[in-house]
Amino acid sequence: MSDTAPPETRFKRVMLKISGEALMGDQGYGLHPPTVERIAREVKSVHDLGVEICMVIGGGNVFRGLAGSAQGMERTTADYMGMLATVMNALAVQSALEKLGVFTRVISAIRMDEVAEPYIRRRAVRHLEKKRVCIFAAGTGNPYFTTDTAATLRANEMACEAIFKGTKVDGVYDKDPLTNPDAKRFERVTYDEVLAQHLKVMDASAIALARDNNLPIIVFSLDEPGGFKGILAGNGTYTTVHG
Template sequence: MLHYKRILLKLSGEALAGEDGYGINSAMLERYAEEIKEAREMGAQIALVIGGGNIFRGMSEAAANMDRVQADYMGMLATVINALAFQDALERKGVFTRLQTAIKMEQMAEPFIRRRAVRHLEKGRVVIFGAGTGNPYFTTDTAASLRAIEIEADIIVKGTRVQGVYDSDPEKNSHAEFFADISYQDVIRKNLRVMDMTAITLCSENTLPIVVMNMNEKGNLSRLLRGEKVGSLVHG
Protein backbone atom coordinates (compact mmCIF):
# COMPACT_ATOMS: atom_id res chain seq x y z
CA MET A 1 0.00 0.00 0.00
CA LEU A 2 1.49 3.32 -1.10
CA HIS A 3 1.52 6.19 1.36
CA TYR A 4 1.56 8.66 -1.55
CA LYS A 5 -0.12 7.64 -4.79
CA ARG A 6 0.61 10.65 -7.01
CA ILE A 7 3.76 12.71 -6.55
CA LEU A 8 5.54 15.53 -8.28
CA LEU A 9 9.32 15.18 -8.09
CA LYS A 10 11.34 18.40 -8.39
CA LEU A 11 15.02 18.09 -9.26
CA SER A 12 17.46 20.92 -9.78
CA GLY A 13 19.47 21.17 -12.96
CA GLU A 14 22.61 21.20 -10.81
CA ALA A 15 21.68 17.72 -9.56
CA LEU A 16 22.04 16.41 -13.11
CA ALA A 17 25.49 17.98 -13.41
CA GLY A 18 26.80 15.94 -10.47
CA GLU A 19 30.47 16.51 -9.74
CA ASP A 20 31.00 17.97 -13.21
CA GLY A 21 29.33 21.21 -12.11
CA TYR A 22 27.99 21.87 -15.61
CA GLY A 23 26.02 20.03 -18.25
CA ILE A 24 24.51 16.56 -17.84
CA ASN A 25 26.40 13.82 -16.03
CA SER A 26 25.27 10.52 -17.56
CA ALA A 27 25.88 8.57 -14.33
CA MET A 28 23.63 10.94 -12.32
CA LEU A 29 20.97 10.78 -15.03
CA GLU A 30 21.02 6.98 -14.92
CA ARG A 31 20.85 6.93 -11.12
CA TYR A 32 17.82 9.19 -10.96
CA ALA A 33 16.08 7.34 -13.80
CA GLU A 34 16.56 4.05 -11.93
CA GLU A 35 15.04 5.54 -8.75
CA ILE A 36 12.02 6.75 -10.71
CA LYS A 37 11.66 3.39 -12.45
CA GLU A 38 11.57 1.59 -9.08
CA ALA A 39 8.97 4.03 -7.76
CA ARG A 40 6.87 3.65 -10.90
CA GLU A 41 6.99 -0.17 -10.58
CA MET A 42 5.56 0.20 -7.06
CA GLY A 43 2.46 1.74 -8.68
CA ALA A 44 3.13 5.42 -8.00
CA GLN A 45 2.00 8.06 -10.47
CA ILE A 46 4.98 10.33 -11.06
CA ALA A 47 5.32 13.78 -12.58
CA LEU A 48 8.68 15.47 -12.89
CA VAL A 49 9.95 19.05 -13.06
CA ILE A 50 13.67 19.67 -13.64
CA GLY A 51 15.51 22.97 -13.34
CA GLY A 52 17.96 24.24 -15.92
CA GLY A 53 20.76 25.69 -13.79
CA ASN A 54 23.29 23.16 -15.07
CA ILE A 55 22.98 24.77 -18.51
CA PHE A 56 21.69 28.33 -18.04
CA ARG A 57 19.96 30.26 -15.28
CA GLY A 58 18.17 33.55 -15.91
CA MET A 59 19.45 34.98 -12.61
CA SER A 60 23.04 33.80 -13.08
CA GLU A 61 26.17 35.89 -13.49
CA ALA A 62 26.24 34.90 -17.16
CA ALA A 63 22.92 36.71 -17.61
CA ALA A 64 23.90 39.81 -15.61
CA ASN A 65 23.87 42.20 -18.58
CA MET A 66 20.98 40.58 -20.41
CA ASP A 67 17.36 41.58 -20.55
CA ARG A 68 15.71 39.61 -17.72
CA VAL A 69 12.85 38.34 -19.87
CA GLN A 70 15.23 37.14 -22.59
CA ALA A 71 17.46 35.44 -20.01
CA ASP A 72 14.49 33.70 -18.40
CA TYR A 73 13.34 32.33 -21.75
CA MET A 74 16.85 30.92 -22.25
CA GLY A 75 16.53 29.28 -18.83
CA MET A 76 13.22 27.73 -19.89
CA LEU A 77 14.89 26.21 -22.94
CA ALA A 78 17.59 24.78 -20.67
CA THR A 79 14.91 22.94 -18.69
CA VAL A 80 13.61 21.41 -21.93
CA ILE A 81 17.08 20.10 -22.77
CA ASN A 82 17.22 18.41 -19.35
CA ALA A 83 13.68 17.09 -19.77
CA LEU A 84 14.56 15.51 -23.14
CA ALA A 85 17.64 13.88 -21.62
CA PHE A 86 15.55 12.53 -18.73
CA GLN A 87 12.87 11.25 -21.10
CA ASP A 88 15.50 9.35 -23.08
CA ALA A 89 17.04 7.85 -19.92
CA LEU A 90 13.66 6.68 -18.63
CA GLU A 91 12.49 5.21 -21.92
CA ARG A 92 15.75 3.28 -22.32
CA LYS A 93 14.78 1.63 -19.03
CA GLY A 94 11.35 0.72 -20.37
CA VAL A 95 9.43 3.49 -18.58
CA PHE A 96 6.72 5.09 -20.70
CA THR A 97 6.84 8.89 -20.59
CA ARG A 98 5.28 12.04 -21.95
CA LEU A 99 6.97 15.42 -22.14
CA GLN A 100 4.73 18.46 -21.88
CA THR A 101 6.04 22.00 -22.21
CA ALA A 102 4.59 25.35 -21.20
CA ILE A 103 5.86 26.79 -24.50
CA LYS A 104 4.69 25.08 -27.67
CA MET A 105 7.33 22.81 -29.26
CA GLU A 106 5.17 20.35 -31.16
CA GLN A 107 8.06 18.54 -32.87
CA MET A 108 9.43 17.31 -29.55
CA ALA A 109 6.74 17.66 -26.88
CA GLU A 110 3.05 18.05 -26.19
CA PRO A 111 1.77 21.43 -25.02
CA PHE A 112 0.81 21.39 -21.34
CA ILE A 113 -2.85 20.40 -21.04
CA ARG A 114 -3.93 19.59 -17.51
CA ARG A 115 -6.51 16.92 -18.33
CA ARG A 116 -4.16 15.19 -20.73
CA ALA A 117 -1.38 15.20 -18.12
CA VAL A 118 -3.68 13.60 -15.55
CA ARG A 119 -4.79 10.97 -18.07
CA HIS A 120 -1.16 10.09 -18.83
CA LEU A 121 -0.51 9.63 -15.11
CA GLU A 122 -3.57 7.41 -14.76
CA LYS A 123 -2.24 5.26 -17.62
CA GLY A 124 1.05 4.79 -15.79
CA ARG A 125 3.21 7.17 -17.80
CA VAL A 126 5.78 9.42 -16.15
CA VAL A 127 4.92 12.99 -17.15
CA ILE A 128 7.81 15.44 -17.46
CA PHE A 129 6.94 19.14 -17.40
CA GLY A 130 9.39 21.43 -19.20
CA ALA A 131 9.82 25.17 -19.78
CA GLY A 132 8.73 26.17 -16.28
CA THR A 133 5.45 28.08 -16.19
CA GLY A 134 6.12 29.51 -19.64
CA ASN A 135 6.45 32.96 -18.11
CA PRO A 136 9.52 35.00 -17.13
CA TYR A 137 10.13 35.98 -13.49
CA PHE A 138 8.95 32.58 -12.22
CA THR A 139 11.30 29.81 -11.08
CA THR A 140 11.01 26.08 -11.70
CA ASP A 141 10.19 25.76 -7.97
CA THR A 142 7.07 27.80 -8.63
CA ALA A 143 6.39 25.74 -11.77
CA ALA A 144 6.66 22.55 -9.70
CA SER A 145 4.19 23.86 -7.10
CA LEU A 146 1.76 25.04 -9.78
CA ARG A 147 1.84 21.78 -11.74
CA ALA A 148 1.53 19.70 -8.57
CA ILE A 149 -1.60 21.62 -7.60
CA GLU A 150 -3.03 21.34 -11.11
CA ILE A 151 -2.58 17.55 -11.31
CA GLU A 152 -3.80 17.15 -7.69
CA ALA A 153 -0.57 15.52 -6.51
CA ASP A 154 -0.51 14.17 -2.97
CA ILE A 155 2.90 15.73 -2.30
CA ILE A 156 5.87 17.53 -3.82
CA VAL A 157 9.17 15.73 -3.37
CA LYS A 158 12.15 18.06 -3.65
CA GLY A 159 15.24 15.99 -4.35
CA THR A 160 18.49 17.53 -3.10
CA ARG A 161 22.04 16.53 -2.17
CA VAL A 162 21.39 16.89 1.58
CA GLN A 163 19.12 15.06 4.03
CA GLY A 164 16.39 17.70 4.23
CA VAL A 165 15.74 21.19 5.58
CA TYR A 166 18.43 22.94 7.63
CA ASP A 167 18.76 26.42 9.09
CA SER A 168 21.92 26.92 7.00
CA ASP A 169 23.84 25.06 4.31
CA PRO A 170 25.00 21.77 5.91
CA GLU A 171 27.67 21.41 3.23
CA LYS A 172 29.27 24.60 4.55
CA ASN A 173 28.21 24.51 8.22
CA SER A 174 28.70 21.23 10.09
CA HIS A 175 26.57 22.59 12.97
CA ALA A 176 23.54 23.38 10.81
CA GLU A 177 20.25 22.52 12.55
CA PHE A 178 18.10 19.87 10.85
CA PHE A 179 14.29 20.19 10.80
CA ALA A 180 12.52 16.86 10.40
CA ASP A 181 9.10 18.53 10.54
CA ILE A 182 8.42 22.22 9.90
CA SER A 183 5.48 24.45 8.95
CA TYR A 184 5.17 26.62 5.86
CA GLN A 185 5.02 29.66 8.15
CA ASP A 186 8.31 28.77 9.86
CA VAL A 187 10.00 28.24 6.48
CA ILE A 188 8.91 31.74 5.47
CA ARG A 189 9.66 33.32 8.86
CA LYS A 190 13.14 31.79 9.08
CA ASN A 191 13.77 32.48 5.37
CA LEU A 192 14.85 28.88 4.80
CA ARG A 193 15.92 27.92 1.30
CA VAL A 194 13.46 25.09 0.77
CA MET A 195 11.85 26.53 -2.34
CA ASP A 196 11.33 30.14 -3.34
CA MET A 197 8.68 32.05 -1.41
CA THR A 198 6.16 32.10 -4.26
CA ALA A 199 6.30 28.30 -4.42
CA ILE A 200 5.99 27.94 -0.62
CA THR A 201 3.03 30.33 -0.56
CA LEU A 202 1.28 28.37 -3.32
CA CYS A 203 1.76 25.12 -1.39
CA SER A 204 0.57 26.73 1.85
CA GLU A 205 -2.58 28.17 0.29
CA ASN A 206 -3.43 24.78 -1.24
CA THR A 207 -2.30 22.66 1.75
CA LEU A 208 0.12 20.74 -0.45
CA PRO A 209 2.86 19.12 1.67
CA ILE A 210 6.51 19.13 0.61
CA VAL A 211 9.15 16.53 1.42
CA VAL A 212 12.75 17.63 1.04
CA MET A 213 15.12 14.66 0.89
CA ASN A 214 18.48 13.40 -0.34
CA MET A 215 17.83 12.07 -3.83
CA ASN A 216 21.41 10.77 -4.06
CA GLU A 217 20.77 8.16 -1.38
CA LYS A 218 19.66 4.99 -3.13
CA GLY A 219 16.12 3.84 -2.35
CA ASN A 220 14.99 7.05 -0.59
CA LEU A 221 12.15 7.68 -3.02
CA SER A 222 10.78 4.16 -2.66
CA ARG A 223 11.04 4.34 1.14
CA LEU A 224 9.11 7.61 1.14
CA LEU A 225 6.35 6.09 -0.99
CA ARG A 226 6.04 3.21 1.50
CA GLY A 227 5.45 5.73 4.28
CA GLU A 228 8.87 5.61 5.92
CA LYS A 229 10.20 8.80 7.49
CA VAL A 230 12.61 10.27 4.97
CA GLY A 231 14.00 13.80 4.87
CA SER A 232 12.00 16.80 6.09
CA LEU A 233 8.25 17.31 5.89
CA VAL A 234 6.96 20.84 5.28
CA HIS A 235 3.26 21.22 5.95
CA GLY A 236 0.58 23.39 7.57
Protein backbone atom coordinates in the same frame (compact mmCIF):
# COMPACT_ATOMS: atom_id res chain seq x y z
CA MET B 1 -6.47 8.01 -10.51
CA SER B 2 -7.22 5.03 -8.29
CA ASP B 3 -8.91 5.69 -4.97
CA THR B 4 -6.21 4.04 -2.86
CA ALA B 5 -2.45 4.25 -2.75
CA PRO B 6 -0.39 1.15 -3.66
CA PRO B 7 0.17 -0.96 -0.52
CA GLU B 8 3.93 -0.21 -0.38
CA THR B 9 3.48 3.57 -0.23
CA ARG B 10 1.42 6.35 1.32
CA PHE B 11 0.82 8.16 -1.98
CA LYS B 12 -1.01 7.61 -5.24
CA ARG B 13 0.32 10.58 -7.23
CA VAL B 14 3.35 12.74 -6.49
CA MET B 15 5.46 15.54 -7.95
CA LEU B 16 9.24 15.07 -7.98
CA LYS B 17 11.14 18.36 -8.24
CA ILE B 18 14.87 18.22 -8.88
CA SER B 19 17.38 20.87 -9.85
CA GLY B 20 19.24 20.90 -13.12
CA GLU B 21 22.44 20.73 -11.09
CA ALA B 22 21.37 17.27 -9.88
CA LEU B 23 22.02 16.00 -13.42
CA MET B 24 25.61 17.29 -13.54
CA GLY B 25 27.20 14.63 -11.35
CA ASP B 26 30.67 15.86 -10.39
CA GLN B 27 30.94 18.00 -13.50
CA GLY B 28 30.63 21.75 -13.29
CA TYR B 29 28.23 22.04 -16.20
CA GLY B 30 25.86 20.12 -18.45
CA LEU B 31 24.62 16.55 -18.23
CA HIS B 32 26.42 13.53 -16.76
CA PRO B 33 24.76 10.51 -18.43
CA PRO B 34 25.50 8.01 -15.60
CA THR B 35 23.91 10.44 -13.10
CA VAL B 36 20.87 10.91 -15.34
CA GLU B 37 20.53 7.13 -15.59
CA ARG B 38 20.84 6.73 -11.79
CA ILE B 39 18.03 9.25 -11.22
CA ALA B 40 15.91 7.52 -13.86
CA ARG B 41 16.35 4.24 -11.99
CA GLU B 42 15.20 5.91 -8.77
CA VAL B 43 12.07 7.15 -10.57
CA LYS B 44 11.45 3.73 -12.11
CA SER B 45 11.65 2.05 -8.70
CA VAL B 46 8.77 4.25 -7.50
CA HIS B 47 6.85 3.92 -10.77
CA ASP B 48 7.07 0.13 -10.42
CA LEU B 49 5.12 0.43 -7.15
CA GLY B 50 2.18 1.82 -9.12
CA VAL B 51 2.67 5.45 -8.06
CA GLU B 52 1.75 8.09 -10.65
CA ILE B 53 4.70 10.46 -11.09
CA CYS B 54 5.00 14.04 -12.31
CA MET B 55 8.41 15.68 -12.61
CA VAL B 56 9.79 19.20 -12.94
CA ILE B 57 13.52 19.62 -13.57
CA GLY B 58 15.40 22.89 -13.27
CA GLY B 59 17.80 24.20 -15.90
CA GLY B 60 20.67 25.56 -13.81
CA ASN B 61 23.17 23.03 -15.18
CA VAL B 62 22.76 24.62 -18.63
CA PHE B 63 21.59 28.19 -18.07
CA ARG B 64 20.11 30.09 -15.15
CA GLY B 65 18.01 33.10 -16.11
CA LEU B 66 18.67 35.03 -12.91
CA ALA B 67 22.43 34.64 -13.34
CA GLY B 68 22.22 35.79 -16.93
CA SER B 69 20.18 38.80 -15.86
CA ALA B 70 22.77 39.65 -13.19
CA GLN B 71 25.42 39.78 -15.89
CA GLY B 72 23.50 42.39 -17.84
CA MET B 73 21.20 40.29 -20.02
CA GLU B 74 17.60 41.47 -20.27
CA ARG B 75 15.67 39.48 -17.63
CA THR B 76 12.82 38.24 -19.82
CA THR B 77 15.19 36.94 -22.49
CA ALA B 78 17.39 35.31 -19.85
CA ASP B 79 14.39 33.57 -18.27
CA TYR B 80 13.21 32.21 -21.63
CA MET B 81 16.71 30.82 -22.19
CA GLY B 82 16.45 29.14 -18.78
CA MET B 83 13.12 27.62 -19.81
CA LEU B 84 14.72 26.13 -22.92
CA ALA B 85 17.41 24.61 -20.69
CA THR B 86 14.71 22.79 -18.71
CA VAL B 87 13.38 21.28 -21.94
CA MET B 88 16.82 19.88 -22.74
CA ASN B 89 17.02 18.30 -19.29
CA ALA B 90 13.49 16.91 -19.57
CA LEU B 91 14.34 15.24 -22.89
CA ALA B 92 17.47 13.70 -21.37
CA VAL B 93 15.53 12.22 -18.46
CA GLN B 94 12.77 11.05 -20.80
CA SER B 95 15.35 9.20 -22.89
CA ALA B 96 16.85 7.56 -19.78
CA LEU B 97 13.43 6.51 -18.46
CA GLU B 98 12.30 5.06 -21.78
CA LYS B 99 15.52 3.04 -22.03
CA LEU B 100 14.36 1.46 -18.76
CA GLY B 101 10.93 0.73 -20.23
CA VAL B 102 9.03 3.56 -18.50
CA PHE B 103 6.66 5.38 -20.86
CA THR B 104 7.25 9.12 -20.47
CA ARG B 105 5.83 12.35 -21.87
CA VAL B 106 7.60 15.71 -21.94
CA ILE B 107 4.98 18.44 -21.69
CA SER B 108 6.16 21.97 -22.42
CA ALA B 109 4.60 25.25 -21.29
CA ILE B 110 6.09 26.77 -24.46
CA ARG B 111 4.94 25.20 -27.72
CA MET B 112 7.62 23.19 -29.52
CA ASP B 113 5.52 20.47 -31.08
CA GLU B 114 8.39 18.59 -32.70
CA VAL B 115 9.98 17.69 -29.36
CA ALA B 116 7.29 17.97 -26.66
CA GLU B 117 3.55 18.05 -26.14
CA PRO B 118 1.86 21.36 -25.30
CA TYR B 119 0.47 21.60 -21.79
CA ILE B 120 -3.20 20.59 -21.73
CA ARG B 121 -4.29 19.69 -18.23
CA ARG B 122 -6.84 17.01 -19.09
CA ARG B 123 -4.41 15.29 -21.48
CA ALA B 124 -1.67 15.33 -18.83
CA VAL B 125 -4.02 13.80 -16.25
CA ARG B 126 -4.89 11.06 -18.73
CA HIS B 127 -1.20 10.27 -19.25
CA LEU B 128 -0.82 9.84 -15.49
CA GLU B 129 -3.86 7.58 -15.33
CA LYS B 130 -2.22 5.46 -18.04
CA LYS B 131 0.89 5.20 -15.80
CA ARG B 132 3.08 7.42 -17.94
CA VAL B 133 5.60 9.67 -16.19
CA CYS B 134 4.87 13.31 -17.09
CA ILE B 135 7.85 15.70 -17.15
CA PHE B 136 6.65 19.30 -17.17
CA ALA B 137 9.19 21.51 -18.93
CA ALA B 138 9.67 25.23 -19.65
CA GLY B 139 8.50 26.29 -16.21
CA THR B 140 5.14 28.05 -16.19
CA GLY B 141 5.88 29.51 -19.63
CA ASN B 142 6.31 32.95 -18.06
CA PRO B 143 9.44 34.88 -17.10
CA TYR B 144 9.99 35.85 -13.46
CA PHE B 145 8.68 32.48 -12.22
CA THR B 146 11.01 29.72 -11.06
CA THR B 147 10.78 25.99 -11.69
CA ASP B 148 9.92 25.65 -7.97
CA THR B 149 6.78 27.67 -8.62
CA ALA B 150 6.11 25.66 -11.78
CA ALA B 151 6.39 22.41 -9.82
CA THR B 152 3.94 23.64 -7.19
CA LEU B 153 1.51 24.92 -9.82
CA ARG B 154 1.54 21.67 -11.81
CA ALA B 155 1.34 19.58 -8.64
CA ASN B 156 -1.86 21.39 -7.70
CA GLU B 157 -3.29 21.13 -11.21
CA MET B 158 -2.53 17.40 -11.35
CA ALA B 159 -3.98 16.81 -7.85
CA CYS B 160 -0.68 15.46 -6.52
CA GLU B 161 -0.68 14.54 -2.85
CA ALA B 162 2.82 15.84 -2.16
CA ILE B 163 5.86 17.49 -3.70
CA PHE B 164 9.11 15.57 -3.24
CA LYS B 165 12.03 17.99 -3.45
CA GLY B 166 15.22 16.06 -4.16
CA THR B 167 18.35 17.91 -2.98
CA LYS B 168 21.96 17.23 -1.99
CA VAL B 169 21.07 17.12 1.73
CA ASP B 170 18.59 14.99 3.67
CA GLY B 171 16.12 17.67 4.68
CA VAL B 172 15.71 21.29 5.73
CA TYR B 173 18.34 22.76 8.06
CA ASP B 174 18.53 26.01 10.00
CA LYS B 175 21.77 26.78 8.13
CA ASP B 176 23.85 25.21 5.38
CA PRO B 177 24.90 21.77 6.70
CA LEU B 178 27.68 21.51 4.12
CA THR B 179 29.54 24.42 5.71
CA ASN B 180 28.16 24.34 9.28
CA PRO B 181 28.71 21.06 11.19
CA ASP B 182 26.36 22.26 13.95
CA ALA B 183 23.43 22.81 11.56
CA LYS B 184 20.13 21.48 12.92
CA ARG B 185 17.78 19.46 10.73
CA PHE B 186 14.03 19.92 11.10
CA GLU B 187 11.80 16.83 11.14
CA ARG B 188 8.76 19.00 10.40
CA VAL B 189 8.45 22.70 9.69
CA THR B 190 5.48 24.86 8.71
CA TYR B 191 5.15 26.92 5.54
CA ASP B 192 5.08 30.09 7.64
CA GLU B 193 8.29 29.12 9.47
CA VAL B 194 10.02 28.52 6.12
CA LEU B 195 8.99 31.99 4.96
CA ALA B 196 9.75 33.77 8.24
CA GLN B 197 13.15 32.14 8.74
CA HIS B 198 14.11 32.30 5.05
CA LEU B 199 14.84 28.57 5.03
CA LYS B 200 16.10 27.39 1.68
CA VAL B 201 13.37 25.00 0.58
CA MET B 202 11.72 26.69 -2.40
CA ASP B 203 11.23 30.32 -3.32
CA ALA B 204 8.55 32.30 -1.48
CA SER B 205 5.99 32.15 -4.32
CA ALA B 206 6.17 28.35 -4.40
CA ILE B 207 5.89 28.05 -0.61
CA ALA B 208 2.89 30.41 -0.53
CA LEU B 209 1.16 28.47 -3.32
CA ALA B 210 1.75 25.17 -1.49
CA ARG B 211 0.48 26.69 1.77
CA ASP B 212 -2.67 28.08 0.18
CA ASN B 213 -3.52 24.64 -1.18
CA ASN B 214 -2.26 22.63 1.83
CA LEU B 215 0.18 20.69 -0.34
CA PRO B 216 2.98 19.11 1.73
CA ILE B 217 6.60 19.37 0.57
CA ILE B 218 8.96 16.53 1.47
CA VAL B 219 12.64 17.44 1.24
CA PHE B 220 15.09 14.53 0.94
CA SER B 221 18.50 13.62 -0.46
CA LEU B 222 18.47 12.55 -4.07
CA ASP B 223 22.02 11.21 -3.59
CA GLU B 224 20.84 8.47 -1.21
CA PRO B 225 20.39 5.23 -3.23
CA GLY B 226 16.81 4.02 -2.91
CA GLY B 227 15.90 7.14 -0.97
CA PHE B 228 12.95 8.23 -3.11
CA LYS B 229 11.29 4.82 -2.88
CA GLY B 230 12.02 4.46 0.84
CA ILE B 231 10.65 7.87 1.78
CA LEU B 232 7.43 7.22 -0.14
CA ALA B 233 6.96 4.30 2.25
CA GLY B 234 7.71 6.50 5.27
CA ASN B 235 11.31 5.37 5.83
CA GLY B 236 14.58 7.27 5.68
CA THR B 237 15.55 10.80 6.68
CA TYR B 238 13.64 13.80 5.39
CA THR B 239 11.84 17.00 6.37
CA THR B 240 8.13 17.59 5.86
CA VAL B 241 6.92 21.14 5.21
CA HIS B 242 3.27 21.35 6.19
CA GLY B 243 0.47 23.64 7.36
